[in-house]
Structures are given as C-alpha cells and as structure tokens.
Amino acid sequence: MSQLRTADLIIDVPDRADGRALSLQVEPGQIWGVLGPNGAGKTTLMHTLAGLRAPRSGAVLLDDQPLAEQKRRTIARHLGLVFQERQDGFPATVLETALIGRHPFLSSWQMESADDLKLAQQALSRLDVAHLASRLVSTLSGGERQRVAIATVLTQSPAIWLADEPTNHLDLHHQIAVMELLTEEAGHGKAVFMCLHDLNLAARWCSHVLLLYPDGEACWGPVERMLVPDALERLYGQRLATTELDGAPVFVPVR
Amino acid sequence: MGRYWLPLMLLALAALAAFLLSVTVGSASVGVADVWAVLTGEGTQLQRTLILELRVPRTLAALATGGLLAVAGALMQVLLRNPLADPYVLGLSGGAAVGALLAMLAGVGGLMVSGSAFAGAMVATLLVFGLAHGTGSWTPSRLLLTGVVVAAGWGAVITLMLAISPAERLPGMLYWLMGDLSYAGTPSLALVLLALACLLVVPLGRSLNVLARGPLQAAALGVAVRPLEWTVYVVASLLTAVAVTTAGSIGFVGLVVPHMLRLVLGNDQRLILPACALAGGILLMLADTLARTIIAPEQLPVGVITALLGVPTFLLLLYRSR
Numbered sequence: 001m002s003q004l005r006t007a008d009l010i011i012d013v014p015d016r017a018d019g020r021a022l023s024l025q026v027e028p029g030q031i032w033g034v035l036g037p038n039g040a041g042k043t044t045l046m047h048t049l050a051g052l053r054a055p056r057s058g059a060v061l062l063d064d065q066p067l068a069e070q071k072r073r074t075i076a077r078h079l080g081l082v083f084q085e086r087q088d089g090f091p092a093t094v095l096e097t098a099l100i101g102r103h104p105f106l107s108s109w110q111m112e113s114a115d116d117l118k119l120a121q122q123a124l125s126r127l128d129v130a131h132l133a134s135r136l137v138s139t140l141s142g143g144e145r146q147r148v149a150i151a152t153v154l155t156q157s158p159a160i161w162l163a164d165e166p167t168n169h170l171d172l173h174h175q176i177a178v179m180e181l182l183t184e185e186a187g188h189g190k191a192v193f194m195c196l197h198d199l200n201l202a203a204r205w206c207s208h209v210l211l212l213y214p215d216g217e218a219c220w221g222p223v224e225r226m227l228v229p230d231a232l233e234r235l236y237g238q239r240l241a242t243t244e245l246d247g248a249p250v251f252v253p254v255r
Numbered sequence: 256m257g258r259y260w261l262p263l264m265l266l267a268l269a270a271l272a273a274f275l276l277s278v279t280v281g282s283a284s285v286g287v288a289d290v291w292a293v294l295t296g297e298g299t300q301l302q303r304t305l306i307l308e309l310r311v312p313r314t315l316a317a318l319a320t321g322g323l324l325a326v327a328g329a330l331m332q333v334l335l336r337n338p339l340a341d342p343y344v345l346g347l348s349g350g351a352a353v354g355a356l357l358a359m360l361a362g363v364g365g366l367m368v369s370g371s372a373f374a375g376a377m378v379a380t381l382l383v384f385g386l387a388h389g390t391g392s393w394t395p396s397r398l399l400l401t402g403v404v405v406a407a408g409w410g411a412v413i414t415l416m417l418a419i420s421p422a423e424r425l426p427g428m429l430y431w432l433m434g435d436l437s438y439a440g441t442p443s444l445a446l447v448l449l450a451l452a453c454l455l456v457v458p459l460g461r462s463l464n465v466l467a468r469g470p471l472q473a474a475a476l477g478v479a480v481r482p483l484e485w486t487v488y489v490v491a492s493l494l495t496a497v498a499v500t501t502a503g504s505i506g507f508v509g510l511v512v513p514h515m516l517r518l519v520l521g522n523d524q525r526l527i528l529p530a531c532a533l534a535g536g537i538l539l540m541l542a543d544t545l546a547r548t549i550i551a552p553e554q555l556p557v558g559v560i561t562a563l564l565g566v567p568t569f570l571l572l573l574y575r576s577r
Contacts (some may be wrong), residue, residue, distance in 0.1 A: 052474050076477030087469035090338060090522045096464075103465050104477035108458035156476070 001028040001189045002063050002078040002159035004049065009058035010216075011048045013041045019216015021058055026160065026208075031186050032193040033202035033223070036212030037236050042195040043084055045212065046164045049193065050081045062160075076104035080158035082149055084165050084195075094140070094148050095133040098124055101155030116155075123154035126181065128174070142169035150178060161185060163194035167201060179205045199240075199251040203227050211235055227251075259526050266533035270318070273540040277314040278306060280544050282551040316436050316501055317543040317557070318536035319445035321508050323498035325535025326452055328509025329528055330491035333463050334484060335395045338517070341510035342495040345402030348504035349409025350379025351496065355431050355503070356416045359424055368431070369500045376496035379409065384488065434505030434558025436543050445501050452494055453529050459486070460525030467522065505558045507565025508535050514572060538564075 008021040022045075026032055034042050047053040049060055051067035059066045062078060080101075098120040099112055106112065124130040127147040132140060137148060146169045153161065161182065167175040175198075182192045183205055196202050202209060202223070209226040211219050213235060220226065227249060229242050241252045279285050285302060292298040293306045327342035335344070343349075354375020358368040387401040417428060430437075456463070462483055465473045470480045498505070512535045516527055542560040549555060 047471070050475055052471055071477075072474055072479050073477035076475065081475045083472060083475070086472065087336070090333075090336075090467045090517075092468070092522055096521075096523070097468075100465050100468065100476060103461060106461065108461070 004160050005061045007059045010056045011041055011044050012056040013044050016216050020218045024220055026191045026193050028189045028191050029186050030191055031206050032208045033206035034195045034210045040212040040214050043164055046162050050162055051075055073104050079160045080153040080156045082153050082163040082166050091136045093134055097137050098151045098155045101152045120155045123151040127151040161192045165195050204248045270533050270537050273537045277540045277544045278310045281547050313436055316442040317539040319442045319449050320498045320502045321535035321539025322449045322532040323494045324509040325512035325531035327491045327494040329513035329531045330487050333467050334487045335399055345383045346406030347376050347379045347495050348499055349406045351376035351499040353412050356428055373500045380492040430556045431503040433556035434503040435556040436502050442501055445497050448497050453532050456528040463524040507561045511565045511569050
C-alpha cells in the first residue's frame, strides 16, 4: 500500500506569509479531515498533494519519492482526487465519465476491457447512480454529479484518496453513504485525505484532523486531540455549543 | 468494437459513393462503366484525360482537404475545450491568405502561391503561439483571444491588399480567399498527411477524451497535459496549413463536421477523429461536385457552397441543441 508524506511543505497561496510548514504522514487505513474557513488554502493543499500545483517550498513524497520526480501516469495509479469543481467542457455520459478512471492503467493502443467496464459499473452502483449510466453528466443534479465524480475515483481505485469536500451537494443520506464508503476503503488499507466543512462528519468518521488557519498556521493530530471547542471557535471565528452523542462530540453553532 | 467499426464502415462506403458521384458528374457526364473502363486502362482518349487528369485528382484533393480540415477542427475543439472552435480560429487562414495574395500580387503562380501560403500559415501559427505563451503560461481562453485578435489583424491586411491590387488580379484572389479546388493539382502530400494523422490520433484518442474534461482532471488521471497540448496544437496547425495550401481557406467544414458527428456518435475521440477524416472528405467532395455543376460550364468556388450549406446547418443544430 502506498504512503503519502509531506516534508516541510509550504503551499503557495498568493499574498500569504509562509505560516507553519506541514510535515505529516498519511498512513494506510487512516482517514484525515482537513478543516478550515473559506480561503484557508484547503483546495490549494489538495492540488499540491496531488502534484497539480508546485509548492512554495518543501516536498510531497509518494512512497518516499518526491511527486515532482514521478511521471503523472505513475502518480495517477496510486493517488486519486475528487475535485471540488468540475469543468464539463464536452458532453459525456455517466458511464464514460466513470470509465476514464481506468485511463492510467491502460496503454495507448489498449481499449477498455470487459473488466474495466465491470469496475466502472460496480462503482456507479456503489454510489447509487447506476440507473443514470447512459445519461449525459450535464443533465444531472449537483448531488448526482458529485456521486459520479466519486464513482470515477472509485473506478480508478487509488491507494490514496484525496477528496475536496466529497459531501458537497449531497443530501443527508448520501453524505453518510459517502463517508461509509470512504471508511470502507480505509478498512481495505487505503488512505483517505479530505477537506470537510462539517465538523460533525469529521468528528464521527475521521481518525486524524488537520486544522488550517487563514494566516497559514496549522496544527494536526489524532481527531480526539484536535476537535476541542476552543481551537474550533478560533478556527472559524464562530461560537460553538458542544454536546455528545454515541461517544462522538457534536458541535452546533450558536447565535 | 462494433461501436467503432460500424460507423466507420458506413462512412467509408458513403465516401466511396461520393467519390464515384464526383468523378462521374460534371459539365460533361460520364457513366460509372466509363470510369471503370478508364481505370482498367481502356476508354477513349478524351475520357482518359477528363477522368484521370481532371476529375480524379480534383476529387482526391476535395477528399484530402475536407478530411484534414475536419480532423484539425476536432483537434482544435479539444485543445481549446470549446466545441465552437474551428481550424481557422487562431488566425492561421489569415496568415496563409496574406502569403498567397502576396505571391499573386508579385505575379507568380502555381507552386509559388502554395509555398507562400504555407509559409504564411506557419508564421501565423508561431506568432499566435508565441504571443499567447507570453510570460510562460497559456490558457485556452488566452490562446483563443490572441488568435481572434491576430486573425482580425490579418483580415485588415487582406482588405488592404485587395484594395491596392490591380483589377485583373482580383478574381483569382477572391477565388483563393473563398476556397477553390480548381488549381489543387495532385494532392499526394495532403493524402499522406491525412493518413498519418489518422494513425497518430488513434493512440492519442483516449488521452484526448480525458483532456476534454479539463486540464486538471486530465493531469489527475495521469495525462502529461502540456506535452499533449503541444502535440495537438502542432498537428492541428500542420493539417490546417496543408489544407489551406491545397485549396485556399474553405470555411465551415472544420466547424460543422465534428459538431454533427458528436451529436450522432457521442464524444469518443477515438471514433470522432477518423470519422471526421471520412465525413469531412465526403462533405467537400459533394460540395465540389455542386460547385462544378450548378452553373456548368462555369464553376463556383467550393468555399461558397460549404458556407451556404454550413451556415444554415450549424444554426439549425445550435437552435435544436437548446
């Protein structure tokens, strides 16, 4: 199983001081949640970890080798990213969209095999969108598109999942279904690293949390040490009421 | 696999039919039997000249030019992530036109016009890419804007040249600008290039499918985006330059053909690109047949026909796609 590590990483958010360098290690089986207010650099961090953006300094290492020294194709075999925003330039069906998750595993002259097709169909079923397989993605609702995007990464089946707000646009039931899916992936030895806006999802499903402050400060660690009301109130500039349910803390913003 | 081969086989049959139609129909009609006789080495001298030296080369030129333009258009659309891009959108035809008109103004003909047009197309390509590259990063919208502005510049130069040209040279110049196959000659270079392009784009097809989802998504799925975009740009420019050099700037083939095929066949580039090569060829062979016969024995520039067919077709497609 692959391992993702950052070494003194400073992400490149324009016009911001360096803040604290990130040196963290995402192990197989762990589920990381990144919390922070708008503009704290969560998406920039995701793109940097996926190698789509150069860091200001430091490095991201996939299996102890810097991303910058690896081929895109090699990276894509180990690391998948659910984007927060998607560009749908050309019309494509749901099944075609899920199938491109197999791209890094096929050579130039190879066509998608029956196995690839099966993987894509299973992923669509897993996300409850199999009945939409022949629909154009552009005709779907926001939540359905989000599930198709997750199904694409599930088809890619990476050892490391990066997910930028995977529960965006999802109704309550599907938010939980997606968190369960990611937990199941982690149970199979995959690592999950995602941005979240919902403290309560983070509290219930994450094993580790990274708090990103707008000024570049950061702290990280196991979830029970990080999700303390004081730190979270400072993070969002919002007063919180805390209670407990089934052994997990529940945070509610107060007026 | 049937998904790929069936449409391509049908298009190939249609291309064969269009080829035969174009060779048999014209100011002097010949039967299919006569064509067969000539191809097997018989037939009268007149028939031989008509078919082998006039009709066949011209029809092949239409096939090659139409195919090149349609493939180049489809590639440009993926490169710019814009289904409304065409091979000329980056001002390449303007550069070629200025080159060709300069040669005509200088009073040289034939090969020099073609060579000069090709040089103009290459200058235009490098100019747009250099300018859009600027300080190091280019985005599709920046490339598009640069191309559109540079094309407007070429347009002004063309108007200026037409204004100061002696009257007796004007018809030739206007025909070139409209796109005309009368002086195409034997299009062996264009045909070879079209075949090579089809071979090259098939292995690139799946990467292009991924690129069509946007550069970030493509990079996340293992596509080396920048080298691929470079390849697409160079290939599309080369195809367009050879097409323009063969037959002047023929409009709408590169825009309408990929668009229509996408509506029918979906958006898999592995199918769309070879299908474009065939369908573009079919469209231009038919358009050229019309151009030769409507007011026979006089001829119309084929670009007029493709524009007259292309504009309403395209508007209809856009209207219905809503």
